[in-house]
Amino acid sequence: MNNLVAADGVATVTPLCIVAVGKESVGKSQLISSLAGVEAGETNFRGSTVAVQRYVTSQAVYIDTPGILRHSDTETTRRALTELNQHDSVLLVVQATQLDDDLHDMLPLVRGKNGAVVVTFWDQVQPGEAALEALERLSKDCGVPFVAVDARNLRPTDHQRIAQALFRQDEFVKEGLTARAGWRIEPKPGWLEHRIIGPLLAMTLLILPAVATIWGANTFAGLLHPVVEGVIEPLIAWVDTQGPAWLRLVLTARHGNFGYGLLNMGPFLLVWALPTVVLFAVILGAYKASGLVERMNVALHPIVRPFGLSGRDIVRVMMGFGCNVPAVISTRACSGCSRGTAISAIAFGAACSYQLPATLAVLAAAAQSTGRSATLLSVVFLGYLLLTTLVYLRLTSPTAARSSLNVLMTPSRPFMQWPTWRALWREASGTVTQFFRQALPIFAAICVIASLLAWMGVLELCSSGLAPVLRPFDLPEQVALPIIVAAIRKDGIFLLAKDDGLAFPMTAGQVLTAVYLAGVLLPCLVTALTIGRETSWRSTGLLLLRQAGFACLFALILAWGGHWL
Numbered sequence: 001m002n003n004l005v006a007a008d009g010v011a012t013v014t015p016l017c018i019v020a021v022g023k024e025s026v027g028k029s030q031l032i033s034s035l036a037g038v039e040a041g042e043t044n045f046r047g048s049t050v051a052v053q054r055y056v057t058s059q060a061v062y063i064d065t066p067g068i069l070r071h072s073d074t075e076t077t078r079r080a081l082t083e084l085n086q087h088d089s090v091l092l093v094v095q096a097t098q099l100d101d102d103l104h105d106m107l108p109l110v111r112g113k114n115g116a117v118v119v120t121f122w123d124q125v126q127p128g129e130a131a132l133e134a135l136e137r138l139s140k141d142c143g144v145p146f147v148a149v150d151a152r153n154l155r156p157t158d159h160q161r162i163a164q165a166l167f168r169q170d171e172f173v174k175e176g177l178t179a180r181a182g183w184r185i186e187p188k189p190g191w192l193e194h195r196i197i198g199p200l201l202a203m204t205l206l207i208l209p210a211v212a213t214i215w216g217a218n219t220f221a222g223l224l225h226p227v228v229e230g231v232i233e234p235l236i237a238w239v240d241t242q243g244p245a246w247l248r249l250v251l252t253a254r255h256g257n258f259g260y261g262l263l264n265m266g267p268f269l270l271v272w273a274l275p276t277v278v279l280f281a282v283i284l285g286a287y288k289a290s291g292l293v294e295r296m297n298v299a300l301h302p303i304v305r306p307f308g309l310s311g312r313d314i315v316r317v318m319m320g321f322g323c324n325v326p327a328v329i330s331t332r333a334c335s336g337c338s339r340g341t342a343i344s345a346i347a348f349g350a351a352c353s354y355q356l357p358a359t360l361a362v363l364a365a366a367a368q369s370t371g372r373s374a375t376l377l378s379v380v381f382l383g384y385l386l387l388t389t390l391v392y393l394r395l396t397s398p399t400a401a402r403s404s405l406n407v408l409m410t411p412s413r414p415f416m417q418w419p420t421w422r423a424l425w426r427e428a429s430g431t432v433t434q435f436f437r438q439a440l441p442i443f444a445a446i447c448v449i450a451s452l453l454a455w456m457g458v459l460e461l462c463s464s465g466l467a468p469v470l471r472p473f474d475l476p477e478q479v480a481l482p483i484i485v486a487a488i489r490k491d492g493i494f495l496l497a498k499d500d501g502l503a504f505p506m507t508a509g510q511v512l513t514a515v516y517l518a519g520v521l522l523p524c525l526v527t528a529l530t531i532g533r534e535t536s537w538r539s540t541g542l543l544l545l546r547q548a549g550f551a552c553l554f555a556l557i558l559a560w561g562g563h564w565l
C-alpha cells in the first residue's frame with residue numbers, strides 16, 4: 001500500500017511528498033506554484049531558484065528544487081540532488097523544446113524512483129498527432145506517464161492528468177531510452193548573439209541601470225528635493241525652537257555643522273534613494289522576466305572571464321546593485337570555481353541601492369560647494385569603482401577561473417518574451433516593500449544611535465582615534481564617522497552631506513576619496529554576515545581583510561591622484 005492521495009482530493013493516508021526535479025529554467029517553479037495554487041514569480045534566468053521550497057496542499061506536499069546543472073559543482077545542484085535522494089516520488093520536469101537532451105541527462109538520476117514526467121513549454125511545439133505519438137512512445141519506453149502542458153497556463157484538466165499520473169506511482173525503469181522525440185526547437189538568435197554587436201549591446205545594457213540612476217532617478221530626486229525641503233525645514237525649525245530636549249536629540253541633533261538627526265537625514269534617504277531603488281528594480285525585473293539577462297550573460301562571458309567571472313555570475317553581481325544580500329545568496333547557482341570571485345565582486349564593486357544614491361547625493365553636494373560638475377564627479381567615481389573592481393578581481397581570482405578553457409555552463413539559449421506589467425510590478429513593489437520594512441528602520445536606528453553617540457562624545461573620540469589613520473588619505477577627521485557607519489549600513493555615506501551641501505569643507509578629490517573609502521572598505525554588516533553564513537566565517541574574515549587592504553591602496557591612489565582633479 002502506498003500513501004497516495006486520490007485525484008478527487010480525498011487523502012487516503014498522509015499526503016504524498018513529491019519532489020520536482022529538472023534542469024534549469026524548464027519551468028519547475030512555475031509548474032509547482034500552479035499545482036499548489038500560489039502565484040509564481042516570473043523570473044526567467046537560469047538558476048533563479050536557489051533554495052528548496054515546500055508547498056503544502058491538502059492533496060500533497062510539492063517540493064520545488066533548484067535546477068540541476070549536469071556535470072557542475074554548483075551549490076544549487078548539490079541541494080537539488082540531496083533533496084532528490086531523500087524522496088521516492090518524483091515529478092521529472094523536462095522542456096518540450098529539448099526533450100531528448102533533457103531525458104538523456106535526467107533519467108539516470110531518477111531511475112528506480114516512482115512518479116511521472118511533465119513536459120513543459122508544450123506551447124512552443126506544434127502539438128499535432130506525430131508529437132503526441134512521440135510522447136506515447138517515450139512514455140512506454142520510460143515506464144512512467146508523460147503529461148505535456150504549458151506550465152504558465154495550467155488548465156484544470158492538466159491538474160487532473162498530472163495528479164492521476166502521480167497516483168499511478170509507476171517506476172522510472174530506464175536510464176537511457178531507445179525511443180526519441182526527434183525534434184529540438186531553438187529560439188532564434190538576436191542582436192545579442194551577433195559576434196561584434198552582441199558584446200557591445202550587452203555592455204550597454206549592463207551599465208544602463210547605473211546611467212538611468214544618475215540621470216533619471218537623480219533628475220527626479222532633484223525636482224523632489226526642494227518640495228520635501230519646503231516641508232521639512234519649518235519642521236526642523238519648530239523642533240529646534242519649541243521641541244523638548246529629547247526630541248531635539250533624536251530629530252535634529254547637530255554637532256557643529258554636522259546634522260545627524262532623523263529629520264536632517266530621513267528626507268535625504270527617501271528623496272534620493274527611493275527613485276533609484278524603484279528604477280533599478282524595474283530595469284532588472286524587465287531584464288529577468290524577458291530572458292534578456294541570460295543572453296547578456298552569454299555575450300559577456302568572454303569579456304568577464306579574464307577577471308575570474310563567468311557570464312552566469314554577472315547577473316548576480318548586477319543584482320548586487322539592488323541589494324548585496326540576495327545577490328550573495330543567489331551565487332549558490334554559480335560554479336564552485338568562480339563563486340568566491342562573484343561574491344568578492346558583489347562585496348567590493350556592486351554599489352547597492354542605498355550606497356549609490358547616498359554617494360551620488362554627496363557628490364552632488366560636493367559639486368555645489370566646489371563648483372565642479374556633479375555628472376563629472378559621478379562618472380569619475382563610477383569609472384574608478386569599475387576599474388578598481390576589475391583590478392581587484394584580476395589580482396585575487398584563482399587562475400583556474402580565468403582559464404580560457406572555462407566554457408559557460410549554459411546549455412541552450414532561452415526563449416525571449418515580453419515582460420508582463422505584473423512581473424515588473426511584482427519586482428518593483430517587492431523591492432519597495434523590502435526597502436520600507438528593512439532599510440528604513442535600520443536607517444532610523446542609525447540616525448538615533450549616531451545622535452546618542454555624538455551626544456555622549458563617543459563619536460568625537462572615535463574620530464580623533466581614527467584621524468591619524470586618515471591622514472595619509474588626506475582626509476579630515478570627520479570622515480571617520482561616515483566610514484564607520486557605512487561599514488554597518490551603506491547609507492551611512494549620507495553623513496558626508498548635510499541639507500544642501502557638504503557637512504564639512506573638502507575638495508572634490510577628498511570627497512571622491514571619502515565616498516570611495518566609505519563604500520568599498522567593507523561591505524555592509526548584513527552582507528558580511530550573509531557571506532559568512534553562505535561560505536565560512538574564516539574565508540569571510542580573509543575576504544574582508546583582503547577587501548579592506550585593496551580598498552586602502554586604491555583610496556590612497558585616488559587621494560593623491562585626486563589633487564590633480
Ligand SMILES: Nc1nc2c(ncn2[C@@H]2O[C@H](COP(=O)(O)OP(=O)(O)OP(=O)(O)O)[C@@H](O)[C@H]2O)c(=O)[nH]1
Pocket residue numbers: 022023024025026027028029030031042043044045046047048049050065066067068120121122123124149150151152289
Ligand atoms: N512558454 C512557456 N514558458 C514557460 C513555461 N513554463 C515556464 N515558463 C517560463 O520559463 C521561465 C522559467 O520558469 P521557472 O519556473 O522559473 O523555471 P525553473 O525550472 O523553476 O528555473 P530554475 O529554478 O532557475 O531552475 C519563466 O519565465 C516562466 O514563465 C511553459 O510551459 N511555457
Ligand SMILES: [Mg+2]
Pocket residue numbers: 028029030048049064065066067
Ligand atoms: Mg525554479
